[in-house]
Amino acid sequence: METHATAKMIGLFNDSYPPIMDGVALTVQNYAYWLHRKNQPVCVVTPKTPEYVDEATYPVYRYASLPLLGRKPYRLGLPYVDIPFQKTIKRTPFKLIHAHCPFSSARVALGLAKQQHIPLVATFHSKFRDDFKRAVNNKQITQWMLNDVIRFFEAADEVWIPQASVEDTIREYGYKGKLEVVNNGTDFSADENIDGLKQQARTALHIPAGMPVFLFVGQHIWEKNTRLIMEALALMSAVPFKMFFIGTGYAAKELQQLAIQHDLQSKVEFLGLITDRKRLQQYYTAADLLLFPSLYDNAPLVVREASAMHTPAILVKDSTAAEIVTDNYNGFLTENASDSLAQRIQTLLKTPEVIKEAGENASKTIARSWNDITEEVLSRYSFLIKKHGNKM
Numbered sequence: 001m002e003t004h005a006t007a008k009m010i011g012l013f014n015d016s017y018p019p020i021m022d023g024v025a026l027t028v029q030n031y032a033y034w035l036h037r038k039n040q041p042v043c044v045v046t047p048k049t050p051e052y053v054d055e056a057t058y059p060v061y062r063y064a065s066l067p068l069l070g071r072k073p074y075r076l077g078l079p080y081v082d083i084p085f086q087k088t089i090k091r092t093p094f095k096l097i098h099a100h101c102p103f104s105s106a107r108v109a110l111g112l113a114k115q116q117h118i119p120l121v122a123t124f125h126s127k128f129r130d131d132f133k134r135a136v137n138n139k140q141i142t143q144w145m146l147n148d149v150i151r152f153f154e155a156a157d158e159v160w161i162p163q164a165s166v167e168d169t170i171r172e173y174g175y176k177g178k179l180e181v182v183n184n185g186t187d188f189s190a191d192e193n194i195d196g197l198k199q200q201a202r203t204a205l206h207i208p209a210g211m212p213v214f215l216f217v218g219q220h221i222w223e224k225n226t227r228l229i230m231e232a233l234a235l236m237s238a239v240p241f242k243m244f245f246i247g248t249g250y251a252a253k254e255l256q257q258l259a260i261q262h263d264l265q266s267k268v269e270f271l272g273l274i275t276d277r278k279r280l281q282q283y284y285t286a287a288d289l290l291l292f293p294s295l296y297d298n299a300p301l302v303v304r305e306a307s308a309m310h311t312p313a314i315l316v317k318d319s320t321a322a323e324i325v326t327d328n329y330n331g332f333l334t335e336n337a338s339d340s341l342a343q344r345i346q347t348l349l350k351t352p353e354v355i356k357e358a359g360e361n362a363s364k365t366i367a368r369s370w371n372d373i374t375e376e377v378l379s380r381y382s383f384l385i386k387k388h389g390n391k392m
Contacts, residue, residue: 007041008095009059010381011112013105017046017060020073021275022219023301024125027162027184028100032058034374045089045105047077061089063108070135070250077104094118096381100125102152110155119388121381122156123182124170127320130223130296150174158384162299165323169298182380184301185373188281188308190363198310201286212241212349215287215306217280220249223296225316230255231338232291232345234262239346243268243291244283284309288355289348293334293341297321303331308367310359314344328354330361 012032016025028044035042036058043058047065054060064082065075079085089108098121099109106122113120128149132142153159153175160182161167167179190197207213214233218224226245233243245255245268252270259268274280284290290306290313298320303313307330315322317333325331334344348355 008093009041009043010035011043011045011092011094011097011109012100013045013097013109014100015047015077015103015105016074016101017044019049019052019275020075021273023184023297023299024100026301027123027125030185030187030370031098031374031377032056034370035378037371038374038378040378043092045108047075047079047104049073049075061085061092063089063104072250073248079104079108090115096121096385098123098381099152099156102128102149106152110152113157117388119157119384120155121158121160121384122153123160123162124153124166124175125162125298127169127223127296127298129173134223146173153177157388158380163323165320166298169320180380182377183368183373184299184304185368185370186301186304186308187277187370188284188305188367189369190285190309194310194359194363197285201282204282205286207242207286212239212289213287214241214243214289214291214345215246215283215311216244216291217246217283217302217305218292218294218297218300220245220247220252220255221296222251224292224294225296225336226251226255227258228293228336228338228341229291230258230262230264230268232341233264233268235338235342236346237263239349241267244287245270246272246274246280246283248273281305281309284311287311288352289314289332289345291341291345292321293319293336294321295319295336299324304367307331307359307362307365310356310363312355312358312362314341314348324366328358330358330365332358 012028014028016022017028032042032044044060046062048062063079063085065077068074068076094116096119097109097113099106100123129146132145136142150173160180162184164181256270259265284306290311292313293316300321306313312331314332314334315325316336327333334341
């Protein structure tokens with residue numbers, strides 16, 4: 001029997017990983033954690049983050065990187081200049097490689113998959129065009145970068161998307177191959193009485209009884225429609241509420257300035273990045289509504305995390321992220337306008353029973369555990385490994 005020291009590994013490759021905390025990084029972390037729990041030899045390959053020490057019980061192979069200008073805390077990976085990393089990774093045996101982004105780690109993944117004659121899975125998580133447009137502000141260069149991304153996905157043995165609506169985005173970018181839908185999960189759950197948990201969370205966070213609580217979790221960037229949230233809250237001057245913004249990003253300071261400009265300092269609080277998952281769970285639990293009007297996200301984990309704690313989300317109608325929400329059943333939809341969002345929030349506050357019922361339905365229909373998801377993932381991996389072996 002092979003030991004983990006000699007067994008061929010499942011390699012998870014991504015350009016973001018803790019301490020960088022975004023949805024894809026959390027997805028990779030949970031894949032690795034649960035695969036390891038299921039006695040699967042697994043490792044993560046990702047750029048180095050200065051002064052961060054990995055404490056995972058599975059290997060994390062990191063390579064040289066530089067700060068990515070304008071996108072703190074993200075890193076520009078430089079795997080091919082890191083000779084010690086190259087030596088280590090080339091002598092690491094893999095049985096399958098799964099790339100969760102099409103950038104520096106993915107190029108290493110593709111090279112290794114070809115060299116070791118093993119299957120390569122690639123998951124399309126993000127709307128890369130939006131990132132490219134903001135970074136280069138040039139239509140031709142943006143299209144060239146997008147074409148390069150699609151060439152990578154075309155080179156994979158199997159391409160996954162985290163929910164069915166994401167197909168529209170990758171097709172729009174030019175990908176014509178087969179796609180497999182593999183949902184994301186959540187590590188949160190409400191095993192106890194949810195009313196009691198919500199009260200405990202609100203007490204721990206010093207939230208007055210009866211105070212409506214709204215929450216946004218994610219990168220503080222304009223692509224996530226964060227300005228719309230602030231403009232909607234500005235239209236609710238007569239309504240008492242507490243709004244928490246959790247996360248960081250290039251637009252964080254301007255968002256804080258908007259709060260001052262709209263005289264919302266006493267109602268809106270910016271908490272920065274919260275890496276303590278138990279503390280983050282408290283905010284999800286205490287909130288009445290997750291405000292997430294993003295047009296940028298494909299399959300946001302935050303909606304699933306909130307749903308696990310019986311907190312329904314308000315999303316923009318017809319957005320990719322909104323596919324998993326049925327209006328007034330397991331969440332709520334709004335038009336992409338500040339007055340529409342403000343009106344929707346105020347109407348819902350008058351019917352707390354509607355919010356509560358939507359939260360209950362969200363927990364049943366949207367939230368799935370990473371344990372269950374990883375069982376499905378492992379089954380798919382095993383099929384691909386066997387299928388690939390039969391081809392050789």
